[in-house]
Amino acid sequence: MQRRAFLKGGLALGCSAAAMPLISHATFAAVPGDARLIVVILRGAMDGLDVLRPAGARELALLRPGLAADDGLALDNFYQLHPRLGGLMPLWQAGELGFVQAVSTPYRDRRSHFDGQDLLEAGTATDAPPALRRQGWLNRLLQTMPGAHGQTAFSVGHDSMPVLSGPAATAGWAPETDLQVGVQGRRLLAALYAADPGFAEAGAAALSLSEILEPVTGEGATGHLAQIDGFARFAADRLRADTRIVALSLAGWDTHAAQAQAMRRPLARLERLILTLRAELGGLWGQTAFLAMTEFGRTVRENGSAGTDHGTGGVMMTAGGALRGGQVLGDWPGLDDSALYAGRDLMPTADLRAYAGQALHGLFGVPRGVIERQVFPGIDMAAGQGLLR
Numbered sequence: 001m002q003r004r005a006f007l008k009g010g011l012a013l014g015c016s017a018a019a020m021p022l023i024s025h026a027t028f029a030a031v032p033g034d035a036r037l038i039v040v041i042l043r044g045a046m047d048g049l050d051v052l053r054p055a056g057a058r059e060l061a062l063l064r065p066g067l068a069a070d071d072g073l074a075l076d077n078f079y080q081l082h083p084r085l086g087g088l089m090p091l092w093q094a095g096e097l098g099f100v101q102a103v104s105t106p107y108r109d110r111r112s113h114f115d116g117q118d119l120l121e122a123g124t125a126t127d128a129p130p131a132l133r134r135q136g137w138l139n140r141l142l143q144t145m146p147g148a149h150g151q152t153a154f155s156v157g158h159d160s161m162p163v164l165s166g167p168a169a170t171a172g173w174a175p176e177t178d179l180q181v182g183v184q185g186r187r188l189l190a191a192l193y194a195a196d197p198g199f200a201e202a203g204a205a206a207l208s209l210s211e212i213l214e215p216v217t218g219e220g221a222t223g224h225l226a227q228i229d230g231f232a233r234f235a236a237d238r239l240r241a242d243t244r245i246v247a248l249s250l251a252g253w254d255t256h257a258a259q260a261q262a263m264r265r266p267l268a269r270l271e272r273l274i275l276t277l278r279a280e281l282g283g284l285w286g287q288t289a290f291l292a293m294t295e296f297g298r299t300v301r302e303n304g305s306a307g308t309d310h311g312t313g314g315v316m317m318t319a320g321g322a323l324r325g326g327q328v329l330g331d332w333p334g335l336d337d338s339a340l341y342a343g344r345d346l347m348p349t350a351d352l353r354a355y356a357g358q359a360l361h362g363l364f365g366v367p368r369g370v371i372e373r374q375v376f377p378g379i380d381m382a383a384g385q386g387l388l389r
Contacts, residue, residue: 028246030148039247039291099329103351111310138247237280290318353376359387
C-alpha cells in the first residue's frame with residue numbers, strides 16, 4: 001500500500017500523521033560556492049500569529065482570548081516573539097534572526113496538509129503541469145547549476161523529501177531504525193571497511209545517522225532535543241565539507257487543540273536546531289541562510305478547543321549571518337474582518353517563493369530569469385527584496 005494512500009485513509013489519521021512528532025527526513029546537496037542554505041519544512045502548519053505575535057493589533061486579544069498572552073518578548077513596537085523562543089533573542093539583537101509576515105504559497109481554500117506540503121516543496125502554482133509538480137524546487141535548482149552534477153545530492157530517511165525530487169541525479173539511503181551495533185561491532189565494521197576508504201566513510205555515516213534518526217521513545221524532557229543536537233552536528237559537519245544545501249523536516253505544528261501546550265515541544269526543537277547549527281558552524285554561520293517555512297498558516301480566531309484550525313497566510317522564519325535579520329519583512333494586512341481572507345484567515349500579501357528565490361539569487365548567483373522561469377516558474381522575485389545583506 002502506498003504511504004500517501006494509507007495516511008489519507010481518514011481525516012483524523014491524516015492530520016495526526018502529517019504533524020506527528022519529529023520525522024527526520026533530510027536531503028543534502030553539493031553545489032559551487034561558499035554560501036550555505038538550510039531549508040526547514042515545518043510540517044503541520046505552524047501558527048505564525050502565535051510565533052510572531054502582532055501584539056500591536058487591537059483585534060488580537062478579541063480573536064484569541066486564550067492565546068493572546070502578555071508573555072511575549074518585544075521585538076519592536078508591534079511584534080512580540082513567542083516566549084518559548086527566548087533563546088533566539090540574542091540572534092535578533094545581532095541581526096541574525098528575522099521574519100517575513102503574511103506569506104503563503106499559491107495554495108488556497110482546500111487546507112489539506114498533504115496537498116499544501118506537496119505544493120510547498122514543488123514550488124509551483126496550482127495550475128502547473130503535473131510533471132512539474134512532481135519535481136521539487138531544490139532539484140530544479142540543481143538542474144540549473146553545472147557544478148552540481150552526478151552523485152552530489154543524497155537523501156536521508158525512509159521517505160525522500162519531495163523538495164529534492166526530479167531529474168537531477170541524487171543518491172538515497174534509508175536507515176533501519178532497529179539497527180543496534182555495540183562498541184565491538186563498530187570496531188569490527190571499521191576493520192572490515194578499512195580497505196576501502198569510500199565505503200568506510202559511508203559506513204561510518206550510516207551508523208552515525210542510524211543513531212540520530214532513532215525514534216525518541218517515552219516522555220523524557222530532553223530526548224527529542226538530543227536527537228536534534230545529533231542531527232545538527234551531522235549537518236554542520238557536512239556543511240563544513242562539500243555540502244552547501246541542507247533541507248529537512250520538523251513536524252508537530254498541527255495545533256487544533258490546547259495550542260499553548262502543543263506548541264512547546266516543536267518550538268523547543270526549532271530553537272535548539274538553530275542554536276546548535278550556529279554553534280557548530282562557527283565562522284561559517286556568517287555565510288549561512290536558514291529559511292523555515294510551512295505549508296499554510298492557521299485561522300486568526302481561536303477555536304473552542306483552545307487551538308486554531310487550518311488557515312492561509314503564515315510566517316517564514318529566517319536566520320543566519322548571510323541574511324539581514326532584526327526585522328520583520330512583508331506587508332501587514334491587518335486583522336479587521338474586512339481584511340481577512342475568506343473571513344477567517346490572515347490575508348497573504350506575498351508569495352514565500354519570492355523570498356526563497358531571492359535567497360538562491362543572492363547566495364549562489366543563480367540569474368533572476370532562471371529562478372523565475374525554471375526554479376519557481378511564474379514567480380516575480382521583486383516582492384522578495386530586503387532578505388539578504
